[in-house]
Amino acid sequence: MKHSYVIDLLEGTQLLQEVTAKGWVRAFRNNQFIALNDGSTINNIQCVLELDAFAEEIIRKISVGAAIAVKGTLIESQGKGQKFEIHVKELEVLGESNPEEYPIQPKKHSLEFLRENAHLRVRTNAFGAIMRVRSTLSFAVHKYFQENGFFYVNTPIITGSDAEGAGEMFQVTSLEVGNPPRDENGNIDYSEDFFGKETNLTVSGQLEAETYAMALGKVYTFGPTFRAENSNTTRHLAEFWMIEPEVAFNTLDDNMDLAEDFIKSVVGYVMENCKDDIDFLEKRLIEEEKSKPQNQRSEMTLTEKLRFVVENNFKRVSYTEAIDILKSSKPNRNKKFNYIIEDWGADLQSEHERYLVEKHFKCPVILFDYPADIKAFYMRLNEDGKTVRAMDILFPGIGEIVGGSQREERYNVLVEKMKALNIPEEEMWWYLDTRKFGTAVHSGFGLGFERMVLFVTGMSNIRDVIPYPRTPKNAEF
Amino acid sequence: MKHSYVIDLLEGTQLLQEVTAKGWVRAFRNNQFIALNDGSTINNIQCVLELDAFAEEIIRKISVGAAIAVKGTLIESQGKGQKFEIHVKELEVLGESNPEEYPIQPKKHSLEFLRENAHLRVRTNAFGAIMRVRSTLSFAVHKYFQENGFFYVNTPIITGSDAEGAGEMFQVTSLEVGNPPRDENGNIDYSEDFFGKETNLTVSGQLEAETYAMALGKVYTFGPTFRAENSNTTRHLAEFWMIEPEVAFNTLDDNMDLAEDFIKSVVGYVMENCKDDIDFLEKRLIEEEKSKPQNQRSEMTLTEKLRFVVENNFKRVSYTEAIDILKSSKPNRNKKFNYIIEDWGADLQSEHERYLVEKHFKCPVILFDYPADIKAFYMRLNEDGKTVRAMDILFPGIGEIVGGSQREERYNVLVEKMKALNIPEEEMWWYLDTRKFGTAVHSGFGLGFERMVLFVTGMSNIRDVIPYPRTPKNAEF
Numbered sequence: 001m002k003h004s005y006v007i008d009l010l011e012g013t014q015l016l017q018e019v020t021a022k023g024w025v026r027a028f029r030n031n032q033f034i035a036l037n038d039g040s041t042i043n044n045i046q047c048v049l050e051l052d053a054f055a056e057e058i059i060r061k062i063s064v065g066a067a068i069a070v071k072g073t074l075i076e077s078q079g080k081g082q083k084f085e086i087h088v089k090e091l092e093v094l095g096e097s098n099p100e101e102y103p104i105q106p107k108k109h110s111l112e113f114l115r116e117n118a119h120l121r122v123r124t125n126a127f128g129a130i131m132r133v134r135s136t137l138s139f140a141v142h143k144y145f146q147e148n149g150f151f152y153v154n155t156p157i158i159t160g161s162d163a164e165g166a167g168e169m170f171q172v173t174s175l176e177v178g179n180p181p182r183d184e185n186g187n188i189d190y191s192e193d194f195f196g197k198e199t200n201l202t203v204s205g206q207l208e209a210e211t212y213a214m215a216l217g218k219v220y221t222f223g224p225t226f227r228a229e230n231s232n233t234t235r236h237l238a239e240f241w242m243i244e245p246e247v248a249f250n251t252l253d254d255n256m257d258l259a260e261d262f263i264k265s266v267v268g269y270v271m272e273n274c275k276d277d278i279d280f281l282e283k284r285l286i287e288e289e290k291s292k293p294q295n296q297r298s299e300m301t302l303t304e305k306l307r308f309v310v311e312n313n314f315k316r317v318s319y320t321e322a323i324d325i326l327k328s329s330k331p332n333r334n335k336k337f338n339y340i341i342e343d344w345g346a347d348l349q350s351e352h353e354r355y356l357v358e359k360h361f362k363c364p365v366i367l368f369d370y371p372a373d374i375k376a377f378y379m380r381l382n383e384d385g386k387t388v389r390a391m392d393i394l395f396p397g398i399g400e401i402v403g404g405s406q407r408e409e410r411y412n413v414l415v416e417k418m419k420a421l422n423i424p425e426e427e428m429w430w431y432l433d434t435r436k437f438g439t440a441v442h443s444g445f446g447l448g449f450e451r452m453v454l455f456v457t458g459m460s461n462i463r464d465v466i467p468y469p470r471t472p473k474n475a476e477f
Numbered sequence: 478m479k480h481s482y483v484i485d486l487l488e489g490t491q492l493l494q495e496v497t498a499k500g501w502v503r504a505f506r507n508n509q510f511i512a513l514n515d516g517s518t519i520n521n522i523q524c525v526l527e528l529d530a531f532a533e534e535i536i537r538k539i540s541v542g543a544a545i546a547v548k549g550t551l552i553e554s555q556g557k558g559q560k561f562e563i564h565v566k567e568l569e570v571l572g573e574s575n576p577e578e579y580p581i582q583p584k585k586h587s588l589e590f591l592r593e594n595a596h597l598r599v600r601t602n603a604f605g606a607i608m609r610v611r612s613t614l615s616f617a618v619h620k621y622f623q624e625n626g627f628f629y630v631n632t633p634i635i636t637g638s639d640a641e642g643a644g645e646m647f648q649v650t651s652l653e654v655g656n657p658p659r660d661e662n663g664n665i666d667y668s669e670d671f672f673g674k675e676t677n678l679t680v681s682g683q684l685e686a687e688t689y690a691m692a693l694g695k696v697y698t699f700g701p702t703f704r705a706e707n708s709n710t711t712r713h714l715a716e717f718w719m720i721e722p723e724v725a726f727n728t729l730d731d732n733m734d735l736a737e738d739f740i741k742s743v744v745g746y747v748m749e750n751c752k753d754d755i756d757f758l759e760k761r762l763i764e765e766e767k768s769k770p771q772n773q774r775s776e777m778t779l780t781e782k783l784r785f786v787v788e789n790n791f792k793r794v795s796y797t798e799a800i801d802i803l804k805s806s807k808p809n810r811n812k813k814f815n816y817i818i819e820d821w822g823a824d825l826q827s828e829h830e831r832y833l834v835e836k837h838f839k840c841p842v843i844l845f846d847y848p849a850d851i852k853a854f855y856m857r858l859n860e861d862g863k864t865v866r867a868m869d870i871l872f873p874g875i876g877e878i879v880g881g882s883q884r885e886e887r888y889n890v891l892v893e894k895m896k897a898l899n900i901p902e903e904e905m906w907w908y909l910d911t912r913k914f915g916t917a918v919h920s921g922f923g924l925g926f927e928r929m930v931l932f933v934t935g936m937s938n939i940r941d942v943i944p945y946p947r948t949p950k951n952a953e954f
Contacts, residue, residue: 095916439572
C-alpha cells in the first residue's frame with residue numbers, strides 16, 4: 001500500500017479510512033502519543049497507540065529521530081492541537097535513533113551547534129521551515145520570470161574572463177598545484193591546464209546574460225556565484241545563488257519597476273504558499289527577540305514586515321539626495337558614523353545605508369544615479385558625465401539586496417571606459433560585439449538569493465538559509 | 478509608449494491599433510519589407526515601409542542584425558506567410574550592424590562556425606529555438622517537482638569531499654598555483670587555502686541530497702556539476718547541469734516509476750508550450766538528415782519521437798536479461814561489437830546500450846539490478862549478494878540519460894562496502910549519520926539536463942544545447 005503524506009492526512013479527506021504514514025518521530029509521550037513528521041509540512045500527525053497493544057521491545061525503539069511506518073485509521077482527534085490523528089493498528093520501526101547519541105533532541109539547540117550538524121539541522125522545525133520557504137521562493141522566482149516572457153539562461157560557472165571585477169575569484173585547475181608544468185621562461189604553462197588557459201569560478205553571469213538579452217529580449221540567470229573574499233560576516237558567503245535578469249530595451253526606470261514588481265511578487269507568493277512555515281518563523285523570531293533590549297527588537301512582526309514590502313512603494317532616491325540627507329543627519333553631525341559623509345562622491349557604507357532605510361525612510365529604498373567612479377565599467381554614463389545609471393535596492397535589516405544598472409550601450413564610450421580601467425579589449429571581444437552589432441539600450445540587476453531568503457524567514461545569519469554554507473575555513477559536508 | 482512583443486502582436490488582439498515594436502532585423506527586402514524578431518518567439522513580424530516614405534540614409538542603415546524600433550498600425554497582411562503586419566509610420570535605427578562585419582548573415586552557417594560565435598548564435602532561428610526550449614524544459618522540471626511535493630535543495634558546488642567517485646574533479650583554490658605555502662615536511666599546506674583544506678568542484682549533489690531527503694521526504698537538486706575528464710565527444714561536457722531527485726521510503730520500483738513519469742511529463746510540457754520552436758527544429762532535422770544515407774536517417778520525425786516517449790511505456794529489463802539478449806545478438810555472434818559480451822558481469826559499453834535501445838527494443842529502456850562490482854558503493858545490495866538495486870535509463874540516439882539506484886540504507890553493510898573500497902569513514906561521518914539515526918529505504922537518480930535537451934531538440938552535439946559549452950581546451954566567453 002502506498003503511504004500518505006502528513007500534509008495530505010491533515011486535510012482530513014481520508015477520514016475513517018485506513019492509512020499508512022511514514023516519517024520520523026519528533027516526540028513520544030506516555031508511551032502512547034507519537035508526533036510524526038515526514039517533512040511535507042511543519043506540522044506533525046499524532047499517531048495514537050492503544051496502551052499495551054505493542055510489545056515493550058517495539059515501544060523501546062520509538063525514540064526521537066527514529067524512522068517508523070504506521071498503519072491505522074484516520075480519525076477526528078479528541079485532543080487539543082490537532083483535528084485529525086491516526087489510530088495505529090500496525091507499527092514498524094524502520095530505523096532506530098539511539099537517544100544517547102542522536103544530536104537533535106527535542107530542546108532548543110544553538111544555531112552554532114546546528115551549523116556544525118548541518119546534515120541533521122533540517123530535521124528541526126526551524127530549519128525544515130527555512131528550507132521549505134527557500135524552495136518555494138526559488139520556484140516563485142522561476143514562475144515570475146517564465147510567466148512574464150523571460151527565458152532562463154545558464155551562464156557558465158567556470159570562466160576564462162575576470163573582467164567583471166565584482167570580487168576576488170577562486171581559481172579552477174586540473175594542474176598539480178605545487179608542481180605545475182612551466183614554459184621555457186619558468187612561467188606556469190596554462191596551455192596544459194584543462195581548458196588551455198587560466199580559469200576561475202564566476203562572480204556574475206551578467207556579461208554573458210547580456211549577450212542573450214540582445215537576442216532573446218528578456219532573460220534571467222539563477223545559479224551559483226562565488227567570492228574568494230575573507231568576509232566572515234553574517235551577510236557574506238563564498239558560494240551563493242544569484243538571480244540576474246537582463247532585458248533589452250529597458251531603461252533604468254524600467255529596471256527599477258521590474259525589480260520592485262519582482263520582489264513584491266515572489267514575497268507575496270511565499271506568504272500565500274508557506275503560511276504554516278512563516279507563522280512558525282514569526283513566532284521563533286518573537287521568542288528570539290525577547291532576549292534583546294526593547295529598543296533593538298523589530299517594530300513589526302515577520303508577517304507585518306513582509307506585508308509592508310508587498311503593499312508599499314519602494315522609495316526612489318538619487319544618490320545626490322541621499323548624500324544631502326546623510327550630511328545633515330544627526331549621526332553625521334554628531335560624528336556617530338564611523339565614516340563621516342563630507343562630500344558628494346563618497347562611497348556609502350553599510351551604516352549609511354541602514355540609516356537611510358531603517359531610520360530615515362523606514363521602507364525599502366532604491367538609490368540611483370551613483371558617481372561613475374564608485375561603480376562598474378559597464379554602467380551607462382549619464383549626460384552629466386559624472387554619474388551612471390546604477391541602482392541599489394536597500395532592505396531593512398539586510399542592506400543591499402539588489403545591485404543593477406542600465407548598461408552602457410555605446411561602443412565608443414564603453415571602449416574608452418575599458419581603456420581607462422585597463423580592461424583588456426581583446427579578452428572582451430565578444431562582449432564588445434553586442435555593442436557593435438545591433439546595440440540597444442538594456443538593463444538588468446543582480447539579486448543575492450540568500451539575502452532574500454534571510455528577509456523572508458526573519459533569520460539573521462546567512463549561514464542559516466543555505467543547506468551547506470561555504471565560508472572562510474569552512475567547506476564541511 | 479511601452480512597446481509590444483512580437484509574440485503578442487502576432488496574436489492580432491491589437492488589430493488596427495497603433496503599436497510600437499523593438500527588435501533586430503532578420504531580413505530586409507525590396508527596401509520595403511522588414512522581418513523583425515525580438516526573441517519572444519521564433520516568428521518574425523513583418524514591418525512594411527511605404528516606398529519613399531523614409532530617407533535613403535535611414536534605409537541604408539536597415540541591415541541584418543540592426544536593432545530598430547518601429548511605430549505604426551497593426552493590420553491584416555495581404556501577403557503570404559503572416560496574418561498580421563505593421564504598417565510603419567516611424568522608424569528609428571537604434572544600433573546598426575555593418576553587413577561587411579556582422580558574422581551572422583541570412584544563410585546557412587556551420588554549427589562549428591556558430592560555436593566559435595556562441596555569443597551571436599542565439600540570434601539565429603535554430604539557436605533561438607534551442608535556448609527557448611531549454612528554458613521551458615528547465616521550468617517544466619521545477620514545475621513537476623514542486624507540484625508533486627518535492628523541495629528544491631541547493632547542494633554545495635565547492636566540496637571538500639571526493640568520495641562519490643563519479644569522475645575526475647577540478648580543484649578549487651585560492652593558493653598561488655606553482656608557489657603554494659608548504660608545511661615543515663614540504664607538503665602543500667592546505668590549512669592556508671581559502672577553506673582550510675583541499676576542495677573540488679562537485680560531481681554530484683546526491684550525498685547531500687540524501688541527508689535532506691531523510692528530513693524533508695522528497696527533494697531534488699538542479700544545478701551545475703563538473704567532470705575534469707578529457708572526453709572530447711558529442712555527449713560530454715566538463716560543466717553540465719544535473720537534476721537529482723531523492724525520495725525517502727522509495728524503492729527501486731518507485732524510483733523507476735518516478736523517473737518515467739517525470740520524463741514523460743516534462744517532454745509533454747515542452748511539446749505543448751514550445752510548438753513553434755519544435756516545429757522549426759523538426760524541419761531543421763529533416764533538412765540535416767537529407768545529407769545522410771537513407772539507412773542512417775531517423776525513422777521518426779522529432780515530434781513523432783517525442784510523442785512516442787510520452788505515450789509508450791519504457792521497457793524494464795534486468796541486467797541479467799540484457800546480457801542474455803546481447804550474448805545471442807547478431808553483432809555479438811558476428812564479432813561486430815568492439816567489446817564482445819562473454820560473461821555475466823561485463824560492463825555495458827555505449828555500443829551495447831545502443832543495440833538494446835535502437836535495434837532490439839526500439840524504445841526507451843530501463844536496465845536494473847546491475848552487478849555490484851561495476852556500480853557505486855552507496856547502492857543497495859540485493860539479497861543475492863552480487864547485484865545492486867541500480868537502474869540506468871537508455872534513450873535512442875542519446876544513450877544513458879538517467880542513472881539511479883535504491884540506496885544502501887543499512888549502516889553495517891554500507892560501512893563494510895566503504896572499507897572494501899578504501900573510502901575514508903571519517904570524511905563521510907555526516908553521510909553515515911543518515912544510516913545511524915532514523916535510516917529508511919530511499920532512492921534517487923541523476924539526469925543529465927543537456928542530454929534531455931539534446932533529445933527534445935533533436936540536436937546531435939551537446940555543445941549546441943548549452944549557451945557557453947566548457948570542454949577540454951575550451952572556456953571561451
